[in-house]
Amino acid sequence: MATEVHMHGRIGESIKRKEDARFIRGKGNYLDDIELPGMLHMAILRSPHAHARVKSVDTAAASAMPGVIAVVTGELMAQHKLAWMPTLSYDTQAVLATDKVRFQGQEVAAVVAETLYQAEDARDAIVVDYDVLPAVTSPDQAKQSGAALIRDDKENQKDNHIYHWESGDKDTTQAAFAKADKVVRLHTFYPRCHPAPLETCGCIADVNGATGKATIYMTSQAPHAIRTVFALVTGLPEQNIRVISPDIGGGFGNKVPVYPGYVVATAASLLIGRPVKWVEDRNENLISTGYARDFHMTGDLAVDKDGKMLALRVHLDSDNGAFFADAQPTKFKAGLFHIVTGSYDIPTAHITADGYYTNKAPGGVAYRCSFRVTEASYMIERLVTNAAIELGIDQAEFRKQNFIRKDQFPYHSATGWVYDSGDYHRAMDVALDQLGYKEMRKDVEARRKKGEVTGIGIASFTEVVGAGHGADFDILGLRMFDSAELRVHPTGKAMLRMGTKSQGQGHETTFAQIVTEELGIPAADVAVEEGDTDTAPYGLGTYASRSTPVAGAATAMVARKLRDKARKIAAHLLEADEADLEWETGRFYVKGSPDKAKTIQEIAFAAYTNLPEGMEAGLEGVHYYDPPNMTYPFGTYAVVVDIDKGTGQVKVRRVVAVDDCGVRINPMIVEGQIHGGLTEGFGIAFMELITFDADGNCIGSNFMDYLLPTAWETPRFELGETVTPSPHHPLGAKGVGESPTVGSPAAYVNAVIDALTPYGVKNIDMPVTSDKVWAALRAAGVNE
Ligand code: CDP
Numbered sequence: 001m002a003t004e005v006h007m008h009g010r011i012g013e014s015i016k017r018k019e020d021a022r023f024i025r026g027k028g029n030y031l032d033d034i035e036l037p038g039m040l041h042m043a044i045l046r047s048p049h050a051h052a053r054v055k056s057v058d059t060a061a062a063s064a065m066p067g068v069i070a071v072v073t074g075e076l077m078a079q080h081k082l083a084w085m086p087t088l089s090y091d092t093q094a095v096l097a098t099d100k101v102r103f104q105g106q107e108v109a110a111v112v113a114e115t116l117y118q119a120e121d122a123r124d125a126i127v128v129d130y131d132v133l134p135a136v137t138s139p140d141q142a143k144q145s146g147a148a149l150i151r152d153d154k155e156n157q158k159d160n161h162i163y164h165w166e167s168g169d170k171d172t173t174q175a176a177f178a179k180a181d182k183v184v185r186l187h188t189f190y191p192r193c194h195p196a197p198l199e200t201c202g203c204i205a206d207v208n209g210a211t212g213k214a215t216i217y218m219t220s221q222a223p224h225a226i227r228t229v230f231a232l233v234t235g236l237p238e239q240n241i242r243v244i245s246p247d248i249g250g251g252f253g254n255k256v257p258v259y260p261g262y263v264v265a266t267a268a269s270l271l272i273g274r275p276v277k278w279v280e281d282r283n284e285n286l287i288s289t290g291y292a293r294d295f296h297m298t299g300d301l302a303v304d305k306d307g308k309m310l311a312l313r314v315h316l317d318s319d320n321g322a323f324f325a326d327a328q329p330t331k332f333k334a335g336l337f338h339i340v341t342g343s344y345d346i347p348t349a350h351i352t353a354d355g356y357y358t359n360k361a362p363g364g365v366a367y368r369c370s371f372r373v374t375e376a377s378y379m380i381e382r383l384v385t386n387a388a389i390e391l392g393i394d395q396a397e398f399r400k401q402n403f404i405r406k407d408q409f410p411y412h413s414a415t416g417w418v419y420d421s422g423d424y425h426r427a428m429d430v431a432l433d434q435l436g437y438k439e440m441r442k443d444v445e446a447r448r449k450k451g452e453v454t455g456i457g458i459a460s461f462t463e464v465v466g467a468g469h470g471a472d473f474d475i476l477g478l479r480m481f482d483s484a485e486l487r488v489h490p491t492g493k494a495m496l497r498m499g500t501k502s503q504g505q506g507h508e509t510t511f512a513q514i515v516t517e518e519l520g521i522p523a524a525d526v527a528v529e530e531g532d533t534d535t536a537p538y539g540l541g542t543y544a545s546r547s548t549p550v551a552g553a554a555t556a557m558v559a560r561k562l563r564d565k566a567r568k569i570a571a572h573l574l575e576a577d578e579a580d581l582e583w584e585t586g587r588f589y590v591k592g593s594p595d596k597a598k599t600i601q602e603i604a605f606a607a608y609t610n611l612p613e614g615m616e617a618g619l620e621g622v623h624y625y626d627p628p629n630m631t632y633p634f635g636t637y638a639v640v641v642d643i644d645k646g647t648g649q650v651k652v653r654r655v656v657a658v659d660d661c662g663v664r665i666n667p668m669i670v671e672g673q674i675h676g677g678l679t680e681g682f683g684i685a686f687m688e689l690i691t692f693d694a695d696g697n698c699i700g701s702n703f704m705d706y707l708l709p710t711a712w713e714t715p716r717f718e719l720g721e722t723v724t725p726s727p728h729h730p731l732g733a734k735g736v737g738e739s740p741t742v743g744s745p746a747a748y749v750n751a752v753i754d755a756l757t758p759y760g761v762k763n764i765d766m767p768v769t770s771d772k773v774w775a776a777l778r779a780a781g782v783n784e
Pocket of ligand 1: 505542544547548554661665667668669673713737
């Protein structure tokens with residue numbers, strides 16, 4: 001038999017994305033592509049008011065309209081004990097309103113009809129009598145003693161305060177501040193923005209009355225967790241629930257929570273006995289589903305006269321909307337915000353956070369972020385730049401002076417994190433070299449002398465991705481492990497199934513590459529499947545850049561299990577002792593006789609045809625990986641901006657992004673992730689904003705008001721890399737997907753602040769729009 005080994009697609013190879021063959025031909029299978037026999041359509045009636053008592057819901061006219069099969073109200077849901085559901089943060093959320101509406105866009109009733117248009121027409125014929133109440137639209141308002149009580153449905157809730165949470169050491173931090181030569185303060189607001197995936201959220205619920213089986217096609221980033229929540233909410237036995245996430249057109253955290261529409265569609269299908277499809281439109285997506293950020297933050301950095309950081313104190317008020325529905329690990333009320341000491345060796349820190357109910361949509365999803373790491377990274381990186389400016393030290397030098405050094409890893413942070421590995425100085429040096437920092441600084445000074453407004457911004461972020469370790473990280477009690485099941489067929493081709501779910505990140509390619517690396521089966525021969533809870537092993541899903549750190553590790557581990565069995569089979573085939581066999585990717589050979597070998601394909605065939613006596617047949621296994629720690633990717637981003645004095649328009653001239661995500665599985669895909677993340681960071685920094693008027697009307701509910709960057713606005717990105725492997729990940733890989741969204745907003749804004757420093761401007765909150773910059777320049781006396 002031939003022993004030649006073909007292994008296209010090992011780790012480090014930029015092979016083309018396998019899934020693109022169907023995506024670029026329009027052959028993807030998204031939720032709205034799915035048509036089931038007898039399928040009905042559902043439209044949801046939403047509240048026009050931010051806060052109002054629901055006096056009555058009149059469905060008579062709607063029920064009589066053509067094609068209408070059912071009108072579902074809160075009252076009907078209450079009869080089935082489904083008017084309220086649990087949130088991912090142990091609160092309750094109204095499925096359909098029974099007593100009050102608490103945000104504009106809240107679900108009030110739903111119509112199920114033969115066609116979508118019939119459902120929408122009938123929805124508009126429902127008459128709701130509201131008694132409008134005053135709206136609370138900010139934490140500052142929410143904490144006033146006379147503020148309207150939003151959650152009067154909760155017995156012990158006497159005000160709008162949700163939680164108080166602390167991290168770090170108050171006393172040592174206070175003592176360090178007392179000794180500081182200088183304290184630099186930044187008050188900043190990371191505004192509410194939205195993941196806005198191209199495909200909105202939706203589901204098709206198909207409950208079979210005869211078998212009792214509920215098949216729910218859903219745009220879910222976490223299908224297994226959703227199945228469990230559904231079993232608990234509806235009382236359906238979990239084995240009778242099958243959640244299938246088909247191809248997903250972007251998620252970015254928006255598709256993690258359980259939305260009322262899913263529950264209503266499932267209840268409707270159960271009651272009617274036909275499949276029910278619900279797909280939200282863009283407006284519904286932007287006003288009612290998981291928003292991101294909305295943190296009001298005040299940070300104080302204590303430094304000594306030499307510029308050494310001594311202590312950090314941060315307080316934040318979180319605007320959680322009407323229901324506390326943040327998608328985050330149970331233990332951490334304000335997400336992982338306490339990573340806020342970032343890349344710096346700050347001996348002590350104290351973080352306090354208070355959450356408030358407001359009359360806004362709930363959510364708090366980790367929009368391309370590990371549970372509030374983005375807000376933390378923004379806070380520290382903005383604060384550090386402001387401190388450098390106030391101290392008169394170069395921003396790059398100030399960072400380098402205070403970076404955690406390479407020899408300090410594993411590094412124990414003041415708020416209890418253990419950073420796995422890093423070399424921040426090197427990432428900074430690579431970025432500065434690539435930008436030509438010294439010359440660029442001189443150029444900035446020369447331009448300023450000519451009256452130009454120009455500046456350089458730097459951000460050196462540290463991230464924490466790959467939740468969990470399960471003992472510390474759980475969602476609703478479910479430990480945040482993940483899984484991989486690998487089956488090698490007799491012909492040496494393989495099927496890999498995982499508990500994660502790609503939304504465009506290229507999992508079908510990169511996870512096949514891990515199998516190639518570990519077993520030598522070419523990536524083209526490894527089919528990767530995710531998203532079907534009837535077939536995939538249980539996992540917590542894809543968000544927070546956890547797929548590679550957790551499920552990627554599970555893939556490597558299961559492949560290694562199979563390799564151990566393959567060694568036994570090879571020994572049998574080669575009539576050699578196991579200990580005498582050497583592995584090189586794709587084959588075992590007898591030590592000293594490289595020609596006496598068996599390929600993994602030959603071994604796979606033997607696993608079904610010619611096994612050692614007594615051995616179980618087959619070559620397959622499953623691994624549930626509970627990571628010992630998170631991974632800590634990092635990088636330095638440097639941005640150059642030019643500002644037009646007359647209009648306040650900011651033009652981004654250069655963006656240099658040096659990322660270190662440990663070992664890169666597929667460098668091309670990593671670069672694609674970085675491009676996407678830098679674009680989203682750019683949008684957040686300069687364009688995207690969900691805001692509200694005094695009555696709680698949502699402004700930013702469509703793509704005319706909520707501005708996403710297109711290729712026209714997006715700057716050119718210059719990428720660089722360093723590689724510092726994670727010591728605890730089996731492949732040395734760290735996550736990367738969210739790094740650029742986490743790290744870049746501060747770099748963009750720091751560049752604007754640097755440019756405006758000669759005019760005394762210390763802060764402009766995002767989005768940094770031309771009118772804000774124009775006003776800042778006017779306030780500084782510029783009149784050109
Ligand atoms: O969880 P999610 O897939 O969003 O994030 P990720 O683990 O950072 O991975 C995003 C994509 O980049 C996946 O296809 C990864 O396998 C790939 N990646 C890689 O090739 N090398 C890394 N070190 C990290 C991610």
